[in-house]
Amino acid sequence: MKDVTLIAGPTASGKSGLALRLARESGGVIVNADSMQVYGVLSLLTARPQADELKQAPHRLYGHRDPGEPYSTGEWLREAEEIVRTLGRERPLIFVGGTGLYFRALCEGLSPMPTVPQELREALREALTQEGPKALHSRLLELDAETARRLEPGDGQRILRALEVLQASGRSIGYWQSQKGVPVIDGSAARKVVLEPDRRELRERIALRFNAMVEEGAIDEVKQLLSLDLPPDMPAMKAIGVREIGDFLAGRLTLEEAVQLSTIATSQYAKRQSTWFRGQLGAQWRVYRCFGAGVYPE
Incomplete structure (x- = not known):
């Protein structure tokens, strides 16, 4: 440099x-x-x-x-x-x-993050638009309670990101965030x-x-x-x-x-x-x- x-x-x-x-x-x-x-x-x-x-x-x-x-x-x-x-x-x-x-x-x-298929990303974005962030927060609470408790129910973008990483990789976004970059x-x-x-x-x-x-x-x-x-x-x-x-x-x-x-x-x-x-x-x-x-x- x-x-x-x-x-x-x-x-x-x-x-x-x-x-x-x-x-x-x-x-x-x-x-x-x-x-x-x-x-x-x-x-x-x-x-x-x-x-x-x-x-x-x-x-x-x-x-x-x-x-x-x-x-x-x-x-x-x-x-x-x-x-x-x-x-x-x-x-x-x-x-x-x-x-x-x-x-x-x-x-x-x-931290490295998994690739999220475009279809999954678009489906979750549509769900956010149609159902709202609180509904997606409830979904995340069922799948990854530890992450959900760290997020505000109205924070749609972070909830969306947590869900897409979880569904794409099978691992919590918290796992990926703990890896060194x-x-x-x-x-x-x-x-x-x-x-x-x-x-x-x-x-x-x-x-x-x-x-x-x-x-x-x-x-x-x-x-x-x-x-x-x-x-x-x-x-x-x-x-x-x-x-x-x-x-x-x-x-x-x-x-x-x-x-x-x-x-x-x-x-x-x-x-x-x-x-x-x-x-x-x-x-x-x-x-x-x-x-x-x-x-x-x-």
């Missing part, structure tokens, strides 16, 4: 700006490590890099998945591994995002940066950014997403702002209320991200208590 930098941090902390600066200076490729920015349609609402930024450096794994398709950490890791294999010896790679599990998978690998990169050799700016300033930045999203067209993005009539438990439907702006479009909230609720939800999410990073990423990660514009990892 020529050069690898990992940049994590809560939403609105300036991660993308730092990644772009490093990519311009090093000729590097920016690789998305945020689970919401993989989806098409929600460009503004998920704060994906916009056209002017995309012109300044190569970007990978942004907006390349249909919001109607489930997308797992395993799928992201396979795509990231392909980028590492094809580009990693030629250009610096800069992984940037707010999904901690993606960074952990990159540095530690993921293979790292994609040498984590000890990579630069590892976590941004952790002042929370009050971050809340102010989040509010300003969400208002800008609305002014620039986030409402139209939500209209487009809702027109797809996706199941409410699809990950893209859980993007912060979708429900709130949807309630505004339905007349249940004023625009001011929708923006306020979205801003609060985003700030709460940023707090959860920071807590996870502090507890899970380890001592090798260098913490910067400022926004990305003020950081340069040596």
Whole structure:
């Protein structure tokens, strides 16, 4: 590997700006490590890099998945591994995002999982749509009570995944998760940066950014997403702002209320991200208590 930098941090902390600066200076490729920015349609609402930024450096794994398709950490890791294999010896790679599990998978690998036949996957998806997550949770409780007790009855995607792995392999998803994976990169050799700016300033930045999203067209993005009539438990439907702006479009909230609720939800999410990073990423990660514009990892 020529050069690898990992940049994590809560939403609105300036991660993308730092990644772009490093990519311009090093000729590097920016690789998305945020689970919401993989989806098409929600460009503004998920704060994906916009056209002017995309012109300044190569970007990978942004907006390349249909919001109607489930997308797992395993799928992201396979795509990231392909980028590492094809580009990693030629250009610096800069992984940037707010999904901690993606960074952990990159540095530690993921447990191997069995192949799930397409027919089984489609049948279970249809059952989820027709019967709802609670019915599938009851089914999982009968077949694999230990796993079912770890999952919320309303968490349709995780219940679906547990059922398809169990039925495809005859083994609990817990068994597969206990198996060791293979790292994609040498984590000890990579630069590892976590941004952790002042929370009050971050809340102010989040509010300003969400208002800008609305002014620039986030409402139209939500209209487009809702027109797809996706199941409410699809990950893209859980993007912060979708429900709130949807309630505004339905007349249940004023625009001011929708923006306020979205801003609060985003700030709460940023707090959860920071807590996870502090507890899970380890001592090798260098913490910067400022926004990305003020950081340069040596």
